[in-house]
Amino acid sequence: MESTTSQIASLSPDDLETPPLNLSQLAWQRFRRHRPAIIGLVVLTLLVLYALAGSLFFSEKYANFNDTSLRLQAPSAEHPFGTDSIGRDVLARTIYGGQISLLIGLTAVVVETFLGILVGALAGYYGGLVDSILMRITEAMLNIPEIFLLIVMAKYFGGKIPELDVFGRTFSGSVVVIVLIIGVTSWMYLARIVRAQFLSLKENEFVLAARATGTRNIEIIFRHILPNSVAPIVVSATLGVANAILAEAYISFLGLGVQPPTATWGNMLDGANNYLESAPWLWFFPGLLILLTVLSINFLGDGLRDALDPRGRTV
């Protein structure tokens, strides 16, 4: 008896109180209930594992090894996904291609998000002349069809960057070019979203209060207003990954993207286009992987949109 009372007395406020949920915990609770998003997350994780863990079983050399005597073999025990037009193993190539495609998707979105936030935040916060100039540039970029921009830039810059060695792997310089091109041609929508967010958020009293405390503009932009608009940015960035993977597939399909022997899901499709009927396994597997990735990312983005929407306060 005595021990229980002394136990209670020794409890500090920390022990008694369940710590309140912070914003990310609330978001996770809402996200968990979004079934398609969870499925998307699981599938995407499996795909990433597939691309990363697969390289433990096959070397890149094997993926690029060609033996024309084995060309265009249908799926078999030895080559589960078949072989391509010069006898390379399609399974190994989807694994290494997956790494490049996912890498392009993620890094292109980093470029896109950086540019989009920078342009949108400055335009929205400062308004006036800065806004006019930045938004006219944005609109000009939007008015040119993206695929056209992609093709012209890929043609112009392609092959200008030498091969790179990263983590012991050799990347064709065209990967970097493609990442930059996709980033530079896709930031406009995000910039508009961020600008709209800033236009409304900067009217909040907490911005005036921050200014009245002597906070500098640059800090108000990036440390006070930006965290408030994180939800639409995260959602847009997620969907951007899917778009970047698709964009890479377009230009690679047109033969302007990442150059063989480096595999990507996109340029594997390019290699398949003469054999659509005679060797369907050439386009089926990379096509299926692109489809699954884009679909699961879109589900994930949907779930994030609902989870991060500050109006959805219910848990």
Add this chain to the structure above:
Amino acid sequence: MSTLLEVKDLRTRFHTPEGIVYAVNGISFYVAEGETLAVVGESGCGKSVSMLSVLQLIPVPPGEIAGGVALFRGQDLLKKSEREMEAIRGQEIAMIFQDPMTSLNPVLTIGRQITESLRIHMGMDQNAAEARTVELLEMVGISDPSHRLGDYPHQFSGGMRQRVMIAIALACNPSLLIADEPTTALDVTIQAQIVELVTKIRNQVHMAVIWITHDLGVVAGIADRVIVMYAGFIVEEASVNALYENPRHPYTSALLGALPRMDRRRDRRLKSIPGAPPSLLVEPHGCPFTARCEFTIERCKTENPPLTPVGQNHHNIACWVDIKTGAPR
């Protein structure tokens, strides 16, 4: 007591699609060190805009500070660059706002928001700033402050948020606190607590306060002197006792008449002031209160009365008429 802030002939306008809004039309006032000055007047009379102008916090454009000086310890704040003002805001002059629900950033923790100004102005490191923050929260009456640093604003009630705002304002020991209707959004018991808190802290740290409000009850409790504003002009300036006992401007007298009082018969209706304030879109000619004033004489319609002394102790009014006799002065 030496003068801390002296504003002379301040004029602020806003350029809007409907035309120029004459928000503040040449007001002059001063605050001495450690003194509490109340600024009263109805909504839209230029109370907040004049204080925001002094801190250069009105948006330019559409706003424009068309003239005047604001001498803070002898230096004109209106001539300072944005960078120089950043060093003064929060450190020398702090400000708290009307709605504590919206003036804290919803996605940053309370601790972050208070330590921010300590890091900006005092160059404190994270640990020192946190220690000081706990001290400040204790001072404004938040219980168990060290456990609340990681909390977000939505976990605080309205009164507690206003306490947090006050803690932010006090962080760097400012010599002047501008409180822009800090109790308007709070219920009466919390209002009383906040008024008491500010009074207590003011006496502790010898800080001057400019208290903007339209609640004359609060004014009586807190202020040393009062200025009454109407349509962008100061119409009366007096010590708080002189103002309540002996209002000399028709507007002030009408305002006090509209106030419910414990020592008055309750079966009578409160007197309201007929009409509405003039449009600020028209450059004012004559006295702005003419249309609603019961003492109007011919001169009021053509000439705007300047602020002139009546009686002792800086009791100034802007009126052509002596309201006790109804005769021109």
